[in-house]
Amino acid sequence: MAEVKQAAEYLEGAETEENINIFHPESQLSQYIPGGYSHSRCLKLKGKAMMFAVLAIAGCAIMFFGYDASVMSQVNTNKDYLRLMGAASGSDRDSAAVGGIVSVWFGGFAIGALMVGSYADGIGRLKTIQLGCLWALLGAALQASAQNITWMTIARVIGGIGCGHLNTVVPIWTSELADAHMRGTFVAVEFTLALSASTLVYWMEYGCTRTQSEAFSWRLPLGFQAVFILFLMVAVPFYPESPRHLAKQGKLDEAREILTQCRIKPEAEKIEEEMQGILAALRLEARSSVQSYWSMLFKKDAFHTRRRIMLAGGIQVLQKLTGIDFIAAYSPEIFALAGYSSNKSALLAGGNFISYTASLAAAIYLADHIGRRRLMLTGSSAMGVLLIIGGVLAHEVTRSKQVDPGKTQQYGAVVASILYLYTFIYGSTWLTTCWVYPTEIFPLVTRAKGAALATVAFSLAGGTINEIVPYLITAVGFWVFIIFALINFTMLPIIWLFYIETANRNLEEFDLLFSTKSIFVWRAEKEFAAMKAGEREKIENVVKVTDA
Numbered sequence: 001m002a003e004v005k006q007a008a009e010y011l012e013g014a015e016t017e018e019n020i021n022i023f024h025p026e027s028q029l030s031q032y033i034p035g036g037y038s039h040s041r042c043l044k045l046k047g048k049a050m051m052f053a054v055l056a057i058a059g060c061a062i063m064f065f066g067y068d069a070s071v072m073s074q075v076n077t078n079k080d081y082l083r084l085m086g087a088a089s090g091s092d093r094d095s096a097a098v099g100g101i102v103s104v105w106f107g108g109f110a111i112g113a114l115m116v117g118s119y120a121d122g123i124g125r126l127k128t129i130q131l132g133c134l135w136a137l138l139g140a141a142l143q144a145s146a147q148n149i150t151w152m153t154i155a156r157v158i159g160g161i162g163c164g165h166l167n168t169v170v171p172i173w174t175s176e177l178a179d180a181h182m183r184g185t186f187v188a189v190e191f192t193l194a195l196s197a198s199t200l201v202y203w204m205e206y207g208c209t210r211t212q213s214e215a216f217s218w219r220l221p222l223g224f225q226a227v228f229i230l231f232l233m234v235a236v237p238f239y240p241e242s243p244r245h246l247a248k249q250g251k252l253d254e255a256r257e258i259l260t261q262c263r264i265k266p267e268a269e270k271i272e273e274e275m276q277g278i279l280a281a282l283r284l285e286a287r288s289s290v291q292s293y294w295s296m297l298f299k300k301d302a303f304h305t306r307r308r309i310m311l312a313g314g315i316q317v318l319q320k321l322t323g324i325d326f327i328a329a330y331s332p333e334i335f336a337l338a339g340y341s342s343n344k345s346a347l348l349a350g351g352n353f354i355s356y357t358a359s360l361a362a363a364i365y366l367a368d369h370i371g372r373r374r375l376m377l378t379g380s381s382a383m384g385v386l387l388i389i390g391g392v393l394a395h396e397v398t399r400s401k402q403v404d405p406g407k408t409q410q411y412g413a414v415v416a417s418i419l420y421l422y423t424f425i426y427g428s429t430w431l432t433t434c435w436v437y438p439t440e441i442f443p444l445v446t447r448a449k450g451a452a453l454a455t456v457a458f459s460l461a462g463g464t465i466n467e468i469v470p471y472l473i474t475a476v477g478f479w480v481f482i483i484f485a486l487i488n489f490t491m492l493p494i495i496w497l498f499y500i501e502t503a504n505r506n507l508e509e510f511d512l513l514f515s516t517k518s519i520f521v522w523r524a525e526k527e528f529a530a531m532k533a534g535e536r537e538k539i540e541n542v543v544k545v546t547d548a
Contacts, residue, residue: 022282023250027122035233036127037241039254046261050240054177054262055186057235059193061129061170064136064228066194067201068163070353071221072102074205080214085149097149099467104153106463108139108160110456115161116168117293117452121445125173125242128448132165133233137226139163144223159225160459166232167435168455172447175439176242177262180506184367187436192360195427197228199353206350244444244507247278277508278444284511285445293453296446303443304514305450311499312438312450313457318376318491319434320461322383323484324426326469327352327419348416355420359427371503372433373521376495379429383422384488390418391481434458440502441510500524 030036045053075081076098082088087097112135120128139159146152174186201221208217240262243255256275260266285303296305366375397411442450472480500513500521509528516527 022248022279022286024248026124026249027119029119030123030127033123033127033130035130035237036124037239037246038237041238042240043238044261047264047266050261051178051182051264054174054239055189057232057239058170058174058186059190060228060231060235061166062190062194063197064225064232065163065167065197066191067197067228068105068136068159068225069194070198071201071205071225072105073202074209075218075221076102078209078214078218081218084147085152087149095470099470101149101152101156103463103467105156105160105163106459106466108157108162109164109167109462110160110459111157112161112164113168113452113455113459114293115452116165116455117449120169120172120448121245121248124245125169125176126236126239128169129166129173129236130233132162132169133229133236134162135159135165136162137229137233140223140225140229143225144219146222162229164455164459168452169448171435171439172451173242175436175507176244176447177240177258179263181368181504183440184372184432184436184503185364188360188363188367188432191427191431191435192357192364195353195357195360199350199357202350202353206347244278247275248282248444252279274506277506281444281508281511285443291445291449293449296449296453302515303446303511304517305442305446307519308441308450308514309453312441312454314494315376315434315437315499316454316458317461318494319430320458320465321484321487321491322380322426322430323387323487324423324430325462325465326473326480326484327423327426352420352423356423356427359424360431362424362428363432366428367432367436368503371501372437373495373499373501375429375433376499377492379425380488380491380495382425382429384485386418386422386425387481387485387488390415390422391478391485393418394478394481397478437499437502440505440507441500441514443511444507497521 043050043053079088082094082098085097085101087094112132116128116132135158139155139157139162142155143152143159146155171187171190174190175183178186201224204224205217205221208220212220240258241254243258243262246252246255246258252275255278256271259271259274263271295301296309298306300306370378393411393415396407397415438451438454439447469480472483476483497520502510505513512531513524513528515531516524518524518527
């Protein structure tokens, strides 16, 4: 209980110290960036209408991510593209070149995320989105017009920077606007649209390869990315800024007004309670010396920022280790392992995208009703079991090809069903969780930088795995299923021990949760409950004195 007392005293001191300057003006860089928030032109919608409008624009931004992340799946097999990239010789260099072009996008993604962390708190969420759109638009134009591998590599990096911007700042923006019980739902809806875009680009490419010239078949999908970006650039200036960002600037009336617009049931008392929570968090965070990337990573502080970084970055690495990339990005090759021809593998892979998208309908409900921890634990357990079954059956497919072709088709059909079920489970459990969690656990002062570092972890893990998987499939065949199954099972104790539940909690509550010294979930929750009980007791005492 000594730790509880120490943390409570720290928080109480932060809340009562009034002479600390908690307000900061926008960065001077902001005046050079067009668009952004304006009180006069901001949408005057309220309640559900405003939330639907926010979901629409956020969904468009995340649709771009889904589209951009999947656009190379059939471009990589286009003969005209491979010829221009110098990857049509039939040598091992071809795989390295194709994999390298895919992987450098993750490098750009990481750079974009770090850029967001460096100025999103200074210029605001909306202007950060505008900057991301400029990078993304340039990247789309360069990719669609690429003439050689150098050109394409640079274009992929620039496109990745744009995508990294949007995929880092948009979930932060929506988390800061949404009700506590709707944050998971918001991200689930956004990624439903992202997977819809992945499905769209897959079938667009499939149709183009069978009806258009080879050059048109890969240039059109790459250029089509600009449609999402142009819509965002036009629409974003009419949207509300994060109320937490406005409060940090001292624009309390505007922050309060936006909170009222964005709440389904905007009760005055609850709005004021939320505003006071934001101000208390700002007072607390003003005392922190951990505000740069360097200090976040290497300096010990009362917020336990390094622990939060490990959790936020860890969840992105873990989601890549579930095996989703080897199923989603290389699904034609995986279906080929199940014994299907190249054309049927492509059709099945496209169908898998539809199943993947449908899984998000379940995530929309589960994200906030079941909670983050249980979704991760359930998802990893189920995916591990499915991958073991899939690996055993894929082995039978390979063994029976020469002996009994009839059985090969039967085994292949079951493997295909398992892959569909696997992506459905991943989409309904892990996909939403890994993106909403990093936007929830950091304090306002380091939220953009924390989410950026988590996105860097996503990029490094994604780039590494996408570079390795083609070789892994070639080298070990069906054993790739077993490898990722074992990794899923290994993740279970890590999740159970260290990942705190974040669903249905106000963002400001996490400063209390992470003020405890214990890294273990059950101790942190116990101490948090004691601190909350102490707060309630103080409020009750004040009420009694007032009544008396």
